[in-house]
Amino acid sequence: MRSTRHMTELDRLRAALVTVAKLVERNPTFAPIFLRLEEEIEAEEALASGDVLARARAVAAQSATR
Numbered sequence: 001m002r003s004t005r006h007m008t009e010l011d012r013l014r015a016a017l018v019t020v021a022k023l024v025e026r027n028p029t030f031a032p033i034f035l036r037l038e039e040e041i042e043a044e045e046a047l048a049s050g051d052v053l054a055r056a057r058a059v060a061a062q063s064a065t066r
Contacts (some may be wrong), residue, residue: 010048013041 017037023030038063046058 010041012042013037013044015040 017034020030020034020037024034043058043062048053049055
């Protein structure tokens with residue numbers, strides 16, 4: 001059940017990334033949102049992978065941006 005939730009979240013984030021990428025092309029002020037979505041995708045992929053080192057890196061990267 002956990003991996004299904006993460007895949008759903010990943011799908012949602014990836015779709016948002018495509019949408020925001022198109023917005024960034026038109027108006028670069030959306031770039032911070034694009035970068036944040038990339039970080040969120042990386043974190044979700046790390047969680048879904050089950051790799052402890054990848055998860056730790058994702059958590060560290062997210063805490064550095066907040």
